[in-house]
Amino acid sequence: VASPNVIAIGGDGGDELSLLDILDHVLNSGVVIQGSIVISLGGVDLVYVGLNVVLTSVETALRTIEADQRKSLESGK
Amino acid sequence: VTSSNKLLVYCVAEGSPQLTDLRGLEDEPVRQVELQGLVLLYSDFSTGRPLNQADALRFHAVLRSVFDQQAIIPFRFPAFLESEAELKSHLQQNHAKYAADLARLREFVQMEVRISAVRENNAPSSGKAYLEGKLQQSRSLQEAVRAIRDPVADLTTDCKERQTDQGVRLFTLTKRPDVAAFRERISRFQPSTGFTIAVSGPWPATEFFHE
Numbered sequence: 049v050a051s052p053n054v055i056a057i058g059g060d061g062g063d064e065l066s067l068l069d070i071l072d073h074v075l076n077s078g079v080v081i082q083g084s085i086v087i088s089l090g091g092v093d094l095v096y097v098g099l100n101v102v103l104t105s106v107e108t109a110l111r112t113i114e115a116d117q118r119k120s121l122e123s124g125k
Numbered sequence: 126v127t128s129s130n131k132l133l134v135y136c137v138a139e140g141s142p143q144l145t146d147l148r149g150l151e152d153e154p155v156r157q158v159e160l161q162g163l164v165l166l167y168s169d170f171s172t173g174r175p176l177n178q179a180d181a182l183r184f185h186a187v188l189r190s191v192f193d194q195q196a197i198i199p200f201r202f203p204a205f206l207e208s209e210a211e212l213k214s215h216l217q218q219n220h221a222k223y224a225a226d227l228a229r230l231r232e233f234v235q236m237e238v239r240i241s242a243v244r245e246n247n248a249p250s251s252g253k254a255y256l257e258g259k260l261q262q263s264r265s266l267q268e269a270v271r272a273i274r275d276p277v278a279d280l281t282t283d284c285k286e287r288q289t290d291q292g293v294r295l296f297t298l299t300k301r302p303d304v305a306a307f308r309e310r311i312s313r314f315q316p317s318t319g320f321t322i323a324v325s326g327p328w329p330a331t332e333f334f335h336e
Binding site for chain 1: 137182188200201215237
């Protein structure tokens with residue numbers, strides 16, 4: 049039985065967290081090309097702002113999911 | 126600065142990955158430049174419009190379609206170069222490093238386990254209590270990291286940790302065929318009270334590239 053405190057991202061019910069992880073990896077992982085053109089555009093800034101806001105809320109999201117799971121168990125669903 | 130008439134670079138890979146009908150940003154075809162067994166994938170980006178989250182996801186989709194076939198070295202989104210000549214120059218200058226990494230990591234992917242401490246709702250009664258709580262949490266976190274590494278030790282060739290505000294991100298170098306077993310074992314892990322665990326992957330092994 050899977051632990052209620054363990055979430056497999058990208059699996060059932062993990063779509064939103066999966067999106068956050070994808071954005072985190074795309075924006076923060078990988079090779080940075082020295083000398084490549086730096087483009088500072090509003091859209092990218094918004095991605096970063098959105099990501100930061102949500103990443104700092106991951107813990108809250110995990111607690112919410114855990115609470116939902118607990119409610120489901122309690123209500124016998 | 127505008128991004129008109131630029132080339133968006135995606136990743137470097139070995140050999141000749143299957144790119145049939147692979148489309149990047151702006152629905153532009155993904156193309157490649159080749160040099161001594163390595164290819165660098167890119168597409169045109171000529172509209173100059175602001176980039177957004179959907180672009181980042183499309184970028185990821187391109188990476189994914191190649192990464193599903195083989196190991197890749199992704200570029201961080203967004204990275205643009207001016208011309209094919211610049212692409213070739215970049216590949217040439219970094220060929221030895223990229224070739225070595227891809228050869229070393231050919232059979233591997235990166236799995237990530239995020240261990241987060243659940244924040245206490247009760248405010249500490251004093252500064253000393255706060256510091257003692259932080260110290261205790263730090264010790265518990267390290268114990269949790271050790272505990273979670275054990276069940277996947279035989280599926281882990283290398284491992285790195287990174288501290289975060291919420292806890293620890295654990296990155297493991299795992300053989301591609303072992304991904305399902307890795308996820309299954311982590312999903313059965315029973316973390317001690319006060320922690321949540323999230324596992325994700327497989328990802329390109331970016332934490333294990335040449336430094």
